[in-house]
Amino acid sequence: MTTEGIAPESVAPGAAGLSAPAEPPTGCGPLRPANAAGAEAAVPLRQALFESVRAHGTMPRVDLARLLSVSPASVTAAANELLAAGFLEEVAATPREGDTLRGRPPVALAVRPGRAFVAGIKLSTPKHTAVIHDFAGTPLAEITRRSASLILTPAEVLAQAEELLDAALAQAGLARGDILKLGVGLPGFIESGSGIALWSPLISAANLPLAAMLSDHLGLDVVIDNDANLVTLAELWFGDGRGVANFAVVTIEYGVGMGLVIDNRLYRGARGLGTELGHTKVQLDGALCRCGQRGCLEAYVADYALVREASTALSLVPNHVPPMQMLESLYREAKAGNAAARSIFRRAGRYLAVGLGNVVNLFDPELILLSGERMRWDYLYADDVLAELQRSSIQVDRPSPRVEIHAWGDMIWARGAAVLAMSQVTSELLGPGAVVAA
Ligand SMILES: [Zn+2]
Helix, strand or coil: CCCCCCCEEEECCCCCCCCCCCCCCCCCCCCCCCCCCCCCCCCCHHHHHHHHHHHHCEECHHHHHHHHCCCHHHHHHHHHHHHHCCCEEEEECCCCCCCCCCCCCCEEEEECHHHCEEEEEECCCCEEEEEEEECCCCEEEEEEEECCCCCECHHHHHHHHHHHHHHHHHHHCCCHHHEEEEEEEECCEEECCCCEEEECCCECCCCECHHHHHHHHHCCCEEEEEHHHHHHHHHHHHCCCCCCCCEEEEEECCCEEEEEEECCEECCCCCCCCCCHHHCECCCCCCECCCCCECECHHHHCHHHHHHHHHHHCCCCCCCCCHHHHHHHHHHHHHCCCHHHHHHHHHHHHHHHHHHHHHHHHHCCCEEEEECCHHHHHHHCCHHHHHHHHHHCCCCCCCCCEEEEECCCCHHHHHHHHHHHHHHHHHHHHCCCCCCCC
16 A cells, blocks of 8 residues: 655745645545535535544544534534444544643544445556545555557446456455445546546547446446546645635646636536636647647647657657657657757647636636646746746736646546545435434
8 A cells, every 4th residue: 555645846926925835634635614614504414524524634523513613512413423323433632732631531533444445446548547445535555557558449448447446456455345436537528427428538439328337347336527627636635725715737648637626616517527628729720639629728738749749840759659658759859958849848838828827817726736747847837838827817916826736646546536436425425315324
């Protein structure tokens, strides 16, 4: 079992004087401000209480009453219900200043990790990843497998998901029956609510009822979502987005993705497509995009766009070389001072800056997290890109949004998929109408 390595690097264009957010407490889940944690009428107190405990790691009852703006008696009743049903356990509280040593040792509530398990899978090119999480959000297994090919048939998707899941279960020492829900992330236009993959560059078929197909094949409850949404959920649950109410995550991998959090919640939109920054237009009648339209940001910034330029503008490597290898050659050449290679990155960086400027002007986020492999950002996150972003953002006498790079490991995507499963399982077990039995 390993934990994710995060190497955040904070550069704030025009945001001098803004301090980094305070160290988040242990635990996982969105850290909503006091009085807002249980404010939604639709969420019963027991669910709000459980989610607050999970978000803070451990929490004494008295603090929960304060956070949720309810009486200590209400907290006691809800906590007793959750303790009896095995969702929470009592642990020794961290002593605080002013605590006396007399009387009962201070007690806090914590999530009982083994009460439920969820799995997360990210299907991608060139590799797939999978994780298993306990109910406290701790990863118990992490698996990586190479993708069978660039584009998978529906049957290959089912087979690869099954192999990943079983390998993760074996590593965690669990069986399929232990998993309450599986979250699956993939690139493309994914209708999460209905479980339909409307279009994915990874799958050879469109309008595929993927969640139902996976569920039948694996004998598990399955939920699917766009991969960028899942990275955003991971940032909201584990990363720098935990205490930030409004932020955007932009991912640059094989394509360009985006997730948007508004008021501590992932924004999904009317059709469940959320935000598709990669397919916003930056050039009329411009370069052809994988989606079939022209002039999309992705067609200038994503891996495949760089590869296309590398193969046509440079005679660095022959055309039959695999895309990732070609991209690595391009990075090496740029680093070594090759002017043509550098100009490819400079152009991509300028397009990226315009795209990010549009995000700032549309949503006014507090923070933009750039998520992806470090290598890319060496070029796309250069000073002149930040300056271009600054120039294309609205200028007012207030600090600009912070921009940070998160070069997470590959597992962040799968962990986001597990988070999606976990948040739904939590609602199903503790939400309105749920019968919380001992
Ligand atoms: Zn497009």
